[in-house]
Amino acid sequence: DAGITQSPRHKVTETGTPVTLRCHQTENHRYMYWYRQDPGHGLRLIHYSYGVKDTDKGEVSDGYSVSRSKTEDFLLTLESATSSQTSVYFCAASSGYQETQYFGPGTRLLVL
Amino acid sequence: TQLLEQSPQFLSIQEGENLTVYCNSSSVFSSLQWYRQEPGEGPVLLVTVVTGGEVKKLKRLTFQFGDARKDSSLHITAAQTGDTGLYLCAGAARAGNNRKLIWGLGTSLAVNP
Structure with missing residues (x-):
């Protein structure tokens, strides 16, 4: 357990609105990841970070941006939410x- | 593109039965991991295998890494209802700052009493 928390845990939003999900870790891990998990698609990497202010795209990065200004926090922003972004979002960290x-624990996002 | 094929996708068995889940790829991995995910929670690491041919045991669970480090299996002996969950395999192919994992789609296991 790397003391990873995500907020919010559940969110309902409307199409076209920006949404920011937060991930916080307490173990000083260098690498952090954002995934989405959908039935039939498994875990898909959205973006990851290999250090403060160092990020790179994953396989499904369109429509998402990330920021990491501190080791412990990794933010995922949906710039203009669409219904196709309804999903469960997981953050992960690694040394x-x-x-x-x-x-x-994941964030359940519903975009109406 | 690296892929990890996991089989079977779904498995429903009775308590006490044995089962094996497979994870196969054409790519070589530096390590391979197995995770279990329960509903409403994030995946939790069960084991990491690193050496070709390696076998690791975790109580009733036996994990094997193929000799060529391209495949792995998870065998559960005398399954219990508490084993119910989604089992995911993930392979690592380290390169520079790349610490990404390649994920299988998972095996959804239901153990019935």
Whole structure:
């Protein structure tokens, strides 16, 4: 357990509005990740960070941006939410050792 | 594109039965991990295998990494209802700052009493 929390845990929003999800970790892990999990698609990487202010795109990054101004916080922003972004979003963190990732509890996002 | 194929996708068995879940790829991984995810929660690491041919045991769960480090299996002996969940395999192919994992789609296991 890497002490990973996500906020909010649940959110309902309307199409076209911006949404920011927050991930906070207490173990000083260098690497952080944002995934979305959808039936039939498994876990898909949205963006990841390999250090403060160092981020890179994952396989489904369109419509999402991230920021990491401190080691412990990794923010995911949906710039203009669409119904296709309805999903469960997971944050993860890793020290890089054997690539083990520790996950937060998830955020359920519904875009109407 | 690296892919990890996991099978079976769904499995429903009775308590006490044995089962095996497979994770296969054409790519070589530096390590392979198995996670279990319960409804409403994030995945939790069960084991990491690193060496080709490696076998690790976690109580009734046995994990094996293929000799060529391209595949892995998870065997559960005498399944219990508490084993119910989604089992995910993930492979690592380290390169520079790349610490990403390649994920299988998961095996949804239901153990019935």
